[in-house]
Amino acid sequence: MTEERPAVVVRDIRKSYGELKAVDGVSFTVAEGEFFGILGPNGAGKTTTLEIIEGLREPDSGEVRLLGESPWPRNVKLLPRIGVQLQASSFFEKLTAKEQLQTFGSLYGVSPGTAADMLELVGLADKANEQENKLSGGQRQRLSIACALVHDPDVVFLDEPTAALDPQARRNLWDVLRAIRERGKTIVYTTHYLDEAEILCDRVAIMDEGRILALDPPAVLVRGLDAxxxxxxxxxxxxxxxxxxxxxxxxxxxxxxxxxxxxxxxxxxxxxxxxxxxxxxxxxxxxxxxxxxxxxxxxxxxx
Amino acid sequence: MTAFRTLSLAMLKGFVRDKVTLFFTFLFPLMFLVIFGLILRDVGADKTRIAVVGDGQVVSALRDSGVLELEQYDDVDAAVQKVKDGDLPAALIVRGQQLEVRFAQSDQVKSATVLGIVNGFVDKANVAATGQPPRFTFSAEKVEDASLKPIQFLTPGILSWGVAVSAVFGSALTLVSWRRKQVLRRIRLAPVSATSVLSSRLLVSTGVALVQGGIFVGIAMLPVFGLKLSGSWWLAIPLLLLGTISFFALGMLVGAFAKTEEAASAAANIVVLPMAFLSGTFFPVEQAPAWLQAVSKAFPLRHMNDGMLDVLVRGKGVEALAVPAAVLAGFALVVGFLASRVFKWEE
CATH class of the missing domain: 3.30.70 (Alpha-Beta Plaits)
Structure with a gap:
């Protein structure tokens, strides 16, 4: 963790949809190599915040620096350096796990062999030739994370990777997330599981109604409660x-x-x-x- | 380049592994071709049947000529009853030198035909009986006219329709499903241009269209159906590609508006089905009323049909492609432009 060169800098971003203030003045900094969690209930503004950082949406006001550059408008120079996992169903039709990875990899010029290696990391090597729709929820989730990592990005964004998984699948996924972290990646991820954020994250931002209510390492937040x-x-x-x-x-x-x-x-x-x-x-x-x-x-x- | 190649391959695999799409792309149009081809095979070959009572020189001449089918009866009443019942248009009753035709009044065209034919044979027999050479002679020769055997217009029509359907559905459904599943968004987050994604999908569509063309024409040429291609059939290939691009653009437009795959599929049907019927897919559009023919000129499928018909079976040259190619290219440009205006990356 070097304080000198943060991976993500967010300064007072705001985004409204009509009357609804989805993101209402959010600021934070994520250091390189940090595992940063944004947590809060559904509708807290986590996903919108993430999308603004990724460059998918333009904030109404405020500034975002991702690896020192502005992600908006679509910054092609930045794209190979970030990995984004979307919904668990964001796959090409009728392709096997290996083919999905190879196809996504090809968008970044990654060789088919390297792409197939990602299956090892997420523990799907034995499912390489299964079609995506035959995988279980947890396996699909791991595959979608592998697709986000296939081009070896520096910063990885994961939007609720553990949502709707059974406890066993969630734990398997934690191992995957830790393995990614050990590769020195910066991870920004959203979740609505508080216990999970406590276990995985270096720091968490607790969000509700478009605002960050607290931001600290989980242990500090808990200790600060004096409960x-x-x-x-x-x-x-x-x-x-x-x-x-x-x-x-x-x-x-x-x-x-x-x-x-x-x-x-x-x-x-x-x-x-x-x-x-x-x-x-x-x-x-x-x-x-x-x-x-x-x-x-x-x-x-x-x- | 690798992205373009892998994407094309990915979409091709997705296409080949989807049985429903395969069915609607190849078997469904083929079913129409086979069914219509078999039903309409013998249209126009039916001969008129009449009842005959008695025999003689004229009757055997008629029988040998084969212009009428004769149904022999022993009893005059039975033969006349057949005419009364409407089963046969006329009955020929031979009493020695005397020939009598009893005909049904309801079907004047058929009766007139029968009367004319019988009369002709009687005259001929009379001339022969005089032993004189006939003063006037005439000979008949067949002319290839513009009206075609059913399989000759069915094949180009159903081919154009099949290509249009798979191009519209292929692009509309891919677009909607990718938008819904956020694949589009995922692609947007990768350093590839929208052009390489679009062109790889188009490549798959054109490849599919060429395979469709090969299969449909190949099957129509089987002896059962008897399609005969003209010498300039290969001109159909550029037309096929141009048609695919036009209908691909139409699918992109439909896909830009539809929110779900079901909606896209319904909308594509609403666009394609009436167009298919009005453009001469299942019957030659020359048989339709004049106003309908005028309306059909507004559809790109009509022009694709015309072009296909001209180069596949009518033996016309490259000049026959001028109008269809211009219409299809113009349509592709206009609709493609509109589609790009209303295109949405996400819901």
């Missing part, structure tokens, strides 16, 4: 009264299976529990980005 940590143990190892009496405990309650202790000092509480041998079924849940979102907007997060 209590929840320590949970099996019911019966300790009574609610005894638990409430421990040092640093703010509140304790139990249901049929679990005793939950809220505290802002989890370390002394945990050692006190350990002394009493009351750690059966221990779980510790700290605040998540979901809590951050709730705190910022005052409403429950709905993907």
């Amino acid at each position: 209590p940590t929840h320590v949970m143990v099996q019911k019966g190892v300790l009574s609610v009264v005894d638990a409430s009496a421990l040092d640093g405990v703010e509140e304790a309650h139990e249901n049929e299976v679990t005793l939950t202790i809220s505290t802002r000092q989890p370390a002394p509480v945990l050692s006190a529990l350990a002394e009493r041998g009351a750690l059966d079924g221990l779980q510790v849940r700290t605040a998540t980005l979901e809590d951050v979102f709730l705190n910022l907007t005052g409403r429950e997060y709905r993907a």
Whole structure:
């Protein structure tokens, strides 16, 4: 991460569709090699922001610098250096996975052999000769990412790559995203999964109603909340009264299976529990980005 | 260049692997060619049948000539009844030297034909009976006239129609589906020009048109159908290519307006079907009323039909292509320009 030469600079961009302010004064900088997440519920303006950076739309006002250049109007010099993944269905009809990659690769002058190698990266080597419409949702999603990467771009834009995938497919895709990152690419991606952004991103921008509400590494955002940590143990190892009496405990309650202790000092509480041998079924849940979102907007997060 | 080649290959593969498209491109027009070709094969070859009672010199002369088909009856009443029932236009009753024709009044053209023929044979027999050489003689010779055997006009018509359908549908559906699936957008984000994308699709369409031409003409030339090509048939190739470009442009225009594949398909049908009927695909447009012929001149398919007919079967030379080529090229330019104006990269 070098601060001197950012991959993406966005300065106060705005875009309205009639009355609707889709993007309402967004600014941020993405460093080279950074994994940057834009997160927020549907309709928050994530996709429009991404499209403006990619050069697909012109902002009403504001400025975008992508690798030091302006992406709008269509900047042919810039195009080979950026990779954009669109919907999971953006494929040519009736072509196999390998042929899709080779065709997209040819648009950038990539040799067919190199293009086919991308299948390895996304774990689809055994599906090379399957037609695109015979692949599962997760496989198609990985193929579309491979198509975005086929020309070895410096900056990769992924718009909700994990949307509508089952948990297993999502996890497989995380491995792919990490592998891309290890190749030194800058990744800008949108998601509405807060847990995922927390795991993958160096920094996240939380967006709602066209504005960025917060922008920091996930851990900083969560820590900044100063929310209590929840320590949970099996019911019966300790009574609610005894638990409430421990040092640093703010509140304790139990249901049929679990005793939950809220505290802002989890370390002394945990050692006190350990002394009493009351750690059966221990779980510790700290605040998540979901809590951050709730705190910022005052409403429950709905993907 | 590699982008152009790979894109063409990708689209060709997509085309060949799509069974529905293959059906509508090759088999569907072929079905029309086969069905109409077989139904209309014997039109005009039907001979008039009449009932005959009795026999004699005139009857055997008639039978030998084969101009009428004779149905022999023993009973006068039975023969006349056939005429009364409307099954046969006339009955010829022979009583020795006396010949009598009973004919149905309803079909005057047929009866007149029968009367004329029988009369002619009776006169001939009379002349022969005098032993004198006839004073006046006449001979008949066949002339190749402008009216064609059905397969001769069906093949150029159905070929033009088939090419038009696949070019319009091919470009309209590709455009709409690529826009919907954001393939267009993906292409726009790659450093390729719109021209190479467009021309690769056009290359596939023209290739398909040439294959269509080869298959349709080849099948029509089978002995069952009996198409005979003129010496200048190869002039059909430039016409075929020009037609494909025109209808490709039309498809781009349709595709620019349609939001979904279903809408594009419906719109393409609305454009192509009436045009096909009014342009002489299934029947020679000369048989249509004059106003309809005038209307049909507005359609590019009509001119493509005319050109095809002239060079494929009428044996006309390159001069016959002047008007069709000018109309098709003009149409392609105007419609192509409009299509480029209303073209949208995304929904």
